[in-house]
Amino acid sequence: MNEFQRRALKNRVIVVILVVLLCVYLFPLYWMFSTATKSKVDAFSLPPKWVWRPQGDNFRGIFYVGAGGALGTVRGIELKLKPSAFLRQLGNSIVVSFVSTLLATFLGALSGYVFSRMRVRGKDDLLFVILSSRMLPPVVIAIPLVMMYRSLGLFDTRFGLIIMYTVFNLAFAVWMMRSFVDDIPREYEEAALVDGYSRFQAFFKFVFPEMRVGMVATAIFSLIMTWNEFTFSLLLTGERARTAVPSIAHSLGTAGVNWGHIAAGSFLMVLPVVVFTFLLGGNLIRGFTFGAIKE
């Protein structure tokens, strides 16, 4: 065996090791899926059932509450099921994530542009304040925030949650978008300025469209972070505006812990994140270092 073959073999062995490692590492995800699709008896049986017939009872269970009698009829179909609180909470999660993401990405793009291109007095300090607000443990500001929310009537409203998430995503978005604007050649705007456009016009006409790749990446990140958020939703909402994550943490509000339901709910929360993570691809490292390291 020559040097080249030896290396190729070593590479292959390492890839096999990696695949085995990955299977062990991602076992909890497999277990989540299997618990969610097993019947109550199978889910708890030890030794575990490695072969089972997938069934959707748990998913049905978290979306609808079986009611005793008929609730009424819609177009001739008798309704026996009532939508659960979790269904509403999932809806809250979707609304809150999307609205705060859109707001933060847009405002972050504007500020990111300014920090990348223009001279701002005390720029480094301002950027420091922005990023620090992102690093802040939520409990640190939670105490006055809860009091403030209660006195302003923002407590337990989707609006209140949206503005809170906007702030946190904004801090991230400003740093991300600044790094993306850094990558756009200055010639675009400079040519437009020579043509008599104001910088304001040049931005919207020539730079902003160039920022869309960056904005998509930033938006996906914000979306995931908001979708996953726990502490603020726990502390700033009650019955009405609560999102899905703290609901799962509180066992979906059911008396007694139904692990099949929790697994099903968890699986639903995890699944879209998997898709979005693959969409992010090469921008992952950039997101986690606030734009400092680019692939």
Place this chain on the structure above:
Amino acid sequence: MDVRSTWANRVSDRGMLYLFLLPTFGFLLFLVIFPLIWSLYLSFCDYSANAARPPVFIGIENYSSIFREKEVWDRFVTTGKFVLLAVAIEFFLGFGIAMLLNREFYGKGFLTTLFILPMMFSPAVIGKFFRFMMDTNWGIINYILGRLFGIPKIAWTTSYEYALYSLVITDVWIWTPFIILLSLAGLSSVPSYLYEAADVDRASGWFKFRYITLPYVAPILILAVLFRTMDAFRFFDVVYVLTEGGPGYATQIIPFYIYKLAFSFWRTGRSCALAYVLLIIIIALSNIYITYLNRLRRA
């Protein structure tokens, strides 16, 4: 149409700067800066948010009592233990996996993304499910440990010896990908001609690692450790769902302790003071962190 005749043409650079920064700083002022100022005031007061009595100014009493009490120091020690243990394990595991991943093979991107997944999930959801897997009697983890290694059942989340480890394990599962991600970025920044030159000189594997790989990777690894340390002080959700700070207060790390003080014991003033101590730690750490980020940005 002439571009010079519209209102948008009359927006000056200065005006645009204010227009673009105002919303961002408005939000920050309203929802971060203002609450922080308020809680600074409360931290100097004897106050309970669920009592009818208004805050009474008592000076630095909250702060001095925090540092006098053994209870608080114990929580700092618990936090320190957790951070050291979790970050150390994540570091070795993450860097090791990154070393293995750092080669050309078919499906590399796909495999890497799969390794990254756990850190993208909601820690609260993961923590909740880990509680199920770590159950003493019917948890899958005890079952596997028993079958493969004959280890007797461990009360992961409910015993004094193991509760902190259950948090460490969960944290390691969630955050090892972060070290993988950053290590990979560092490893791929090493120019390959250095290795080729070393091969020509018949340098040993250790020599190559020590004098070529490490110098290139070190700054990014420091960044990773700093970030993880900072993040450990935000570690609240997993504690909340996995051990609830128990048994006793065996796993009450600082952020969870602040939450307890504020929302279970209603000692608002005191919790604000402790929150400020935490804030100062975070600001110090993030100062170092941002300095590093900027250095990497310029490189």
